Amino acid sequence: MVIKRLCLDSWENRILCLPQRGIGDLIFFLPLLHSLHSSFPASEIFIPSTSQGTPYFQLINLIGFLSKTPKFLPNVSQDEFELHRQIAFRECKGKLKREYEHKIYEKYLQGEQYDLLINSRSNRVESVLCASQVTRKDVEESYPFHRKHMVDRFLFYADYLGIPRVVSFKLDLTRQDLTDESIRGEYVIFNLGGSVKEKKWSTTGYSNVSQWCAKKGLSVILIGGEEDRDQASQIQGSNVINRVGCHNGYAIRDIVPLVRGSRVCLSGDTGILHLADALGAKVLGLYGPTSPERYGPYNQREYVISRNRIDQKLENICSCEVIGFLEQIV
DSSP states (O other), X not given: OOOGGGGOTTOXXXXXXXXXXXXXXXXXXXXXXXXXXXHOTTSEEEEOOOSTTSHHHHHHHTSTTEEEOSXXXXXXXXXXXXXXXXXXXHTTOHHHHHXXXXXXXXXXXXXXXXXXXXXXXXXXXXXXXXXEEEOHHXXXXXXXXXXXXXXXXXXXXXXXXXXXXXXXXXXOTTSSOOOOTTOOSOEEEEEOOOSSGGGOOOHHHHHHHHHHHHHTTOEEEEEOOGXXXXXXXXXXXXXXXXXXXXXXXXXXXXXXXXXXXXXXXXXXXXXXXXXXXXXXXXXXEEESSSOHHHHSOGGGTTSEEEOXXXXXXXXXXXXXXXHHHHHHHO
């Protein structure tokens, strides 16, 4: 069923969007957000945010037309549901993770009022007071989700609502200071991080590529979280600049200028890879447990090396294969 009344140009209401909760997930959701904003410029579009200062919070700030819901989503020290959601996520128990996500939204959005709720999940959030709620289940019944990229899946929501698609990843880079004058010369980025260890490439692989970069006169900037410090310390070379763990590892205000100035960003399937792709930087994605057809860098899906249909083991990607791709890109 298409919600016909949303096609009115004068529509002025409140829209709540519930994308998935990662940096990459929000990037995938961004074209749908632009589609909604383009069709309903007078409407206020809300999204639940994690606490102030987190990378997710900072990314929402770069989507200039978004408003945050009154309550922040909880961290693990604040709510038992969030603790169990994080555990299920680390253990790759997708169904259980989604169950706890649903409980969190039911709890933290209870009593809020919106005219339209766009829900990336299949279960309706019953505690929110809204005139219309569109879930994944609703859209999936009308459009072919199978083997579609996540961006295309979310754009089916625009089709369902009867509004034009706006395939844009534009971010408002004027909203904060996004310059880094400490960067000199040409460099590539190695993003060592990954939401799970299966999405992380080998130290040997990165070291071999670092040596290739040195021969090309390229510096290497390592980024990642606290958990990546040990690996970063093992990637040696006079051309290596280690920024792992700096500024909370993934502060968007620090990552954006780094990525925009790089020759290429080498990364597993992470939010940083998709942020780089959205910013128009060159990327090379390394894929194992996740499908590049579904989760690849949307604008550069040809620049992917994947073991997904072989053994799903990222560590089995050979450095010579990565170097071969980089020779085409850099």
